[in-house]
Amino acid sequence: MKLKTLLGTGVVALSLIATPAMAHRAWIKPSTTVVSGENEWITFDAAVANGIFMPDHFALGTDAISVTSPSGKAVEKQNAQKLHYRSVFDINLTEEGTxxxxxANQSLMAFWKDADGKRQMWPGRGKTGTLAEFNSAVPKQADDLQVVESSRRIDVFVTSGEPSEASVAPSGKGLELDGKTHPNDLYTGEEISLGFLMDGEAAANTHVTIVKDGEKYRDTDDAMKLTTDASGAIAVTFDEPGMYWLEAEFEDDNAKAPAQKRRGAFVLVMEVLSL
Amino acid sequence: MEFTFRKPTGVARKALFSLAVASVALMSGASQADELKVTLPRMSVAEYHAPYVAVWLADGKNKRVKDIAVWYDMEMENAKGEKWLKDLRLWWRRSGRSADMPLDGVSGATRRPGEHSIDLGNTFADIPAGEYTLNVEAARELGGREVVSVPVTLPVTSAQHQSADGESEIEKIELTLER
Incomplete structure (x- = not known):
């Protein structure tokens, strides 16, 4: 599906769907996704803002960002620094692969109205709600009580040498890529199938938004708006190389009690290359 | 000072097949060796670095069949010269990223501007019959990147002479195959 053909089509309709967790747009953006050589570095930005990739709102803290090597080792973030509008860090790539x-985090969330009719929310912003805490913190008889099983994930993949599969394999938790298409092997002019899983199963009817870098220099974000098919996949062809921001949002009623709804949000920064 | 920003063409790989299927056989009796001549252009730039160059044979599906030459800064300590191999981005995807550098008999030092001959003596001997493409890709520090290609029919049952001109990083390539 082409960028231009989607302009204006589902934009209004989709903006009415309740956004699960992320009102703004968050990202972890690498300086590049492909390097060669045996001892290379990649530097990253992490931010939350409205414009892609224009950090003018607040920095995404780096403490919760994990880096996993192709062989599954935890990689230390280097030179990590929280700046005003963005965080930065580097990684040193000494293994070949992805x-x-x-x-990534998962949390129970609850929304209700208290005796005075005021809206309440649990847990607080940035906190993780567990079932044990839920039982003591949330009034079960409150008006309009809504309990949501929420998962969020912000991913980016980078590769030294040949793309490898291990770090792309799905975890089975929350909304994520299904691991069938490698996110560091995306090229213009090739149809790309991107599949999504929710808690390990095909995430049908996931709403996917893709925005290309350079939004600041366009009148609109020119977002591609897509919905996954029954197998949880979208098919997309990119005409232009560049960095792209992808957000996927999933919601259904297939939640474990006490939750009534299950929501997943997933962000991926993708670099599309030309040949 | 004047800067000119060239708009990327998007069609990076121009099909520059200038089909010069000439009968080379008539040349002064002396049998010409099987060879590929690669001419790197002279640049009038303040800071010139010899380009990285990859030469490889690809099949009809663009799959790499054989690497023929990779010229890069292979003498740098700690394999530092491999850092820029990815800039040969077509070759990198088709071959380089899965190769273990240096490649025996393929890797070589970078070349200066001028004509360079690659001996293709037995290069194609073990390759199944079919239509192929010989690609030459060059990428230069502080410069650009270009791919120039010519078709190859294997096995060589009659003399083949193909040449193609580049526009920026490669001046010309010229393939000669004798029976």
């Missing part, structure tokens, strides 16, 4: 850089 590295995963990720923030």
């Amino acid at each position: 590295y995963k850089v990720e923030i």
Whole structure:
């Protein structure tokens, strides 16, 4: 599906769907996704803002960002620094293959109205809600009580040498890539199938938004808006190389009690290359 | 000072097949060796670095069949010269990223501007019959990147002479195959 053909089509409709967790757009963006040589570095930005990739809102803290090497080792982030509008860090790539850089969390969330009719929310912003805490912190008889099983994930993959599979394999938790298409092997002019899983199963009807870098210099974000098919996949062809921001949002009623809804949010920064 | 920003063409791989299927056999009796001549252009730039160059044979599906030459800064300590191999981005995807550098009999030092001959003596001997493409890709520090290609029919049952001109990083390639 082409970028231009989607302009204006589902933009209004989709903006009415309740956004699960991320009102703004978050990203972890690498300086490059492909390097060669035996001892190379990649530097990253992590931020939350409205414009892709224009850090003018707040920095995404680096503490929760994990880096996994092709062989599954935890990789130390170097020179990590939280700046005003963005965080930065480097990684040193000494193994050949694909590295995963990720923030992932899962939480119970509850929304209700208290006796005075005021909206309440649990847990607080940035906190993780567990079932044990839920039982003591949330009034079960409250008005309009809504309980959501929420998962968020912000991913980016980078590769030294040949792309490898291990770090791309799905975890089975929350919304994520299904591991069938390698995120560091994306080229213009080739149809790319991207599949998504929710808790390990095909995430059908996931809403996917893709925005190309350089939004600042366009009148609109020119977002591609796609919905996954029954197998949880979208098919997309990129005409232009560059960095792309992808957000996927999933919601259904197939939640474990006490939750009534299950939501997944997933962000991926992709670099599309030309040949 | 004047800067000119060249708009990327998007069609990076121009099909520059200038089909010069000439009968080379008539040349002064002396049998010409099987060879590929690669001419790197002279540049009038303040800071010139010899380009990285990859030469490889690809099949009809663009799959690499055989690497023929990779010229890069292979003498740098700690294999530091491998850092820029990815800039040969077509070759990198088709071959380089899965190769263990240096490649025996393939890797070599970078070459200066001028004509360079690659001996293709027995290069194609073990390759199944078919239509192939010989690709030459060059990428230069502080410069650009270009791919120039010519078709090859294997096995060589009659003399083949193919040449193609580049526009920026490669001046010309010229393939000669004798029976």
